[in-house]
Amino acid sequence: MSSGSLPPGMKIRDPGFPTQRENYLTNSKGVLSWMFTLDHKRIGVMYLIGISVAFAVAGFLALGIRWHLFLPDGMLFRNPQTGNDTYNQVFTLHGAIMVFLFIIPSVPAALGNFLVPIMLGAKDVAFPRLNLCSFYLWVFGAVFFICALCASGLDTGWTFYTPYSTTTNSSVILATSGAFVLGFSSIFTGLNFIVTINTMRPPGMTWFRMPLFLWATYSTSIIQVLATPVLGITLLLLIAERVMHIGIFDPEFNGDPVTFQHFFWFYSHPAVYIMILPAFGIISDLVSVHSHKHIFGYRFIAYSSLAIALLSFIVWGHHMFTSGMSPLTTIIFSALTFSVSIPSAIKVFNWLATMYKGSISLTTPMCYTITFIFLFTIGGLTGLHLGTLATDMHLHDTYFVVAHFHYVMVGGTVVAFLGGLFHWWPKMFGKMYSEFGGRLSCLLVFLGFNLTFLPQFVLGSRGMPRRYATYDPEFAYLHQMSTWGATLLGIGLIVAFVVLMRSLIRGKPAPANPWGGATLEWHCTSPPPYYNFERPPLVGDPYDFHDLRWDEENERYVTIEPEREIVPREIPDEVTVQANKDH
Amino acid sequence: MHSMFPASFSLLGDYVPEFASFPESASTFAERNDSVYWYITWICVAFFIPIGYCLFYFAWKYHKPKGAPAESQVSHNTPLELAWSILPSILLIWMFYAGARGFLDQRVPPDGGYELKVEAQKWSWLVDYGRGTYHPELHILLDEPTRLTMTSKDVIHSLYVPAFRAKKDIVPGRYNYMWFEPTIASEKVSDEELKQAKAWNKGNPAWDYDHHQFTPEGYRFFDLYCAEYCGKDHSMMQTQVVVHKTQEDLDAWIKEKSTRGEVPMEEWGQRLYQQRGCKGCHSIDGSSGTGPTWKDSYGAARDLTDGRSAAVDENYVRESILNPKAKIAKGFQPVMPSYKGQLSDDDIDSLIAFMKTLSKNYKPEPDKRSAAEEQKGAVEQKAAEDNSTATESGGEN
């Protein structure tokens, strides 16, 4: 339906394009205007750059791991004295950087910062200075990690288990300080979002008119605020243990290493949901927008996000089934673990039901969405093997676990992050990218990912323990398959990167609403003006697509609305660059 | 049970069955756990296929040009949603139950059975067979519940035998227990094969388990891994599990390992040094530890805390091992435990022989016995085939 066939009595509403002064990217210039900005969108963009660098570094480390494991005796780090140490440092840094510097801040801090106020209809987050502060804390934490890397590396695994971490010679203190600081960055982001969503909603934005991304972010923020302090104190105690042997975790002084594991996983299990919940939010939005159909079971999805956030606090013990907890504790944790799988399953069914009888556009974000649902389902289902106690005795600490959490973290979060990035890229930077390139990257990521991690399920079932620098020759074939997959996955990610970078230079200017979304960010120009909304926007159902029409000519979606004249002014017959000024 | 679904866990399974199948199931847990595993897997497949099918089918079927309205805008259907929230839970309850049953079996060892102590340290295993017999390999008896009491000397390790589907962390500062009952005995390779392997191995001090896939005695084995990351050589922290068919067979093996046999004294002494805890306090490179270093100590004079001094000779070392508090070297605490009853005379002599090799203060006397021992150390095993060394040396000291 083109704009020509407008129903009678309706008019088109479209914000058009921003002027240079309005555009948040260009309204003030110079490096300092970025470094000291309080604008949530710019902070989001800076986060995006930061986490991309971290992702690239950790990604190359991952390739290092995979290529080392190409041969049973190791291929890259072959020095008989230091080779294994090097490998241990590489996988530790891969894990630590990916978790602390990339995945945890990826969706909440980068996309979240950009989107939360706009989706909500607010001018900014509640505490803009705190927001900037949390970005610099992130940078500060990253500097700590770089220092650790330059000093003597880190070889504890990202979990910092005592007593290994209290006795090893590598720079544990630097790295844990880094994680400690990053924890505060994360707390401040979460705190900011909770307050923003609670107090900054414009009139009309009721709780159940919030896009599901906001529900997911809200749930995530609750976890960030409630779980991260425990990580903070745990790491602080670990540092104290190293510096002066306080004897809480150190068996040498009657301490108990398992206590550390309890403390650590009390944070780090909810942290898993810090990573995946925002991804659920992204997918809920994407699947609805690109199917042009109302999300199915809004309330179930919203509540299941909260349910996951709350349940996530009581399942940490499932990381420690083999550590010798009492049988009763172990069984209780197993039961609780199963309970958390239900809300996740609900979401998958709801997404499928949303696609059913929709009008699906196979755009790049939609391709990533389909990839996500496919991979996350595998990741979620294989979690059942690990939650079941008897099988976990065999699979714990094997490659099965590695494959499982990569299906959730990479197949889930990273793919959703990429999907979200492709989805909101036109909004963030005002440029359209090559659809072909985007879909190609999605295909490569899909194939590469499965080739990397499906064999690892088999490896794990065969009994290949994780974190091994060398392995028995009978596992070689599967490891090699996995290595080729990782390479393909890397290529896919590079393609995605190139496509996005190229769009910045060569891309067509993006219309305000390229996908047909009904949430508030699509009511702004692309890129949004720095003040987001001049007046509190009109808020409706975020998944109501009735008044959206495809405008073939200009390749955009427009909103049609009845010609109701509140302020008697002349109707703009064509949408111009000045559109915004007429508001 | 799992043989009903041969290697069909993944798509890859059909093409590379030898890589994709489970490890041999060699304990009573294995069959049950594997069947739980496969049931869950098939439930997962039963869920995954419709989900995957719907995903791609919908993407294809409802793929429409831009601007086409969706066929339906239905926003919810509460009974349906409640149904798909609650129905799968029933399956989850079954999984939980099956898993918990299996787990309790693994946690609660039956009465009686075979008990062993396992000590883990970076990066080696040591099994205590009682009566002072220690060996890195784990040798157990077929169809006999075996209970392991495990301790760690440094960091957390985890004992994992894939073939038994059993795993348990070993946490320093506490005892952790595990048990299993092997159901498949290790076969013995033919004598020719063993001979061949020995010939191949000649001149190589360490036995290459990966290459031969059987132990130096010719037993096939199951792999035992450390599953909890423990540092540099974590991936080397492996040992072998051998399941003996009969008690006699096992006893014979233990007996063989309990005496020095034909190993040269120095080498045996070195082994004891590493295996029996000397290493923890006494260095052999001159650095100071909880106790005095062994380097250059033999034959030297040593100041004691009570002001006297003593020469470090056979008698001094022997007394220090059996009654450590009698003479305390100056600058050290009387913390060494007595090894009375834990080391045989031959063991002590071996340790002394090993200390001699470390000391430049020791001048080999033109004594017949020690000359013979020296030679034995220098030449290979064959040089001194006299199996009387044990009694002989015990008598002389």
Next chain:
Amino acid sequence: MATTEASSETAHEDHGHDHDHPAFLAHHFDTPEQQFDSGKLGIWLFLVTEVLFFSGMFCAYAMFRALRPDVFEGCSQFLNTKLGAINTGVLLFSSLTMAWAVRCAQTEDHKTLTGMLAATLSCAMVFLGVKAIEYSHKWGMGLLPAGLFFYDPNNQHPTAEQLELIGFGSFGVSFLQNALFYICAPFAIGLIGVVIWLVVSLVNGRKFQVAVAKPLTVVFVFFFVGVGLGRILESGESHDSHDSHAVAHVDGHDAHQAGDHASDQHAGDAHAADSHSTDPPAGDHDSHGSPVEDGGELAVLERLAAEKTNTGLQDDLAARQRQSAVASGAIVHSDEITSTIETVPEEVLTPSRAGVFFSIYYCMTGVHAIHIIGGIIVLIWLLVRSVRQDFNRQYFGPVDYVGLYWHLVDLIWIYLFPLLYLIR
């Protein structure tokens, strides 16, 4: 920061916004109420994270206490209940002044507001001063976290050479022996700095700066008031303990610890701990001085039996031993003289037992002290703003938020005090 803020402000002008934004209302808020509510929710969430932050240590406390009640009962004898009680009182009073300050901010009573903030700050300083006394004495005696623990009941004030033998570097030795000096140094520097600032601004006649520097000078002086108070309480106590049984259990203290052991000294002669650095090193006890002996009770008996000047001690000891045996090594009756550090079974005084107690003690009180210091910094910022008369009926959020934070810090101490000092 300035550029973007400025540009956004001008931009508002450009767009002809009709919000009448007062100076204190940030541009992204519509009304002062919205701003206040946001801040209030934010600070409550922050307090939640603080509670969780401490909860980790409370968990550790609970676990270790459950595992080894005897260690906790024995070691808490080393904590001076009087000093703890004074600190509790000081903090409670500071909560009152803080709440009062919030009220003043709401009523725009700027003078009283400044006064109340200064009073709160002074209380915080007194708290830190008393803490400095508590810490420095323990450090000198080696009552340190497990890894550094070197307390030896027979030689409570090791000489520099002995410390070096234990393995401390020259700086470590000097730090341990002059801990009080090192703790006080930054505050002394701060005091001198503030005084200089006060004098300079008085000379130059800068009214605002004088108004800020005056209360700050008082505040810094109060740190040393706290130090003095701590010392007086401590030295006064050793006399008390001789007179009345009732106080003896609270002293738990270094001040006269050497009294009963060293044969040449009576408890009554004890001075403040610092003057004890010349204690005889008690070399004659060395033979059974090893802290890892199995029969701790026996060791106590043996050690005290050597004190031949104390007649009737044997009987007392036998009674104590029986009591200890009954209570499986725990000291249960806090109102008897037996419940002093002398009765702490020697086997408890090892790095892996008492050391862990002190690890937890230092972690909890140390992190709490860091929060006090953080509170002091924020309060100083408030003080400056209150002198500037920034707060009014519509805008008193910052005072309110800091007040909430301060109450939480007090509250945590209210839990720490009984858990560490009182429960025995």
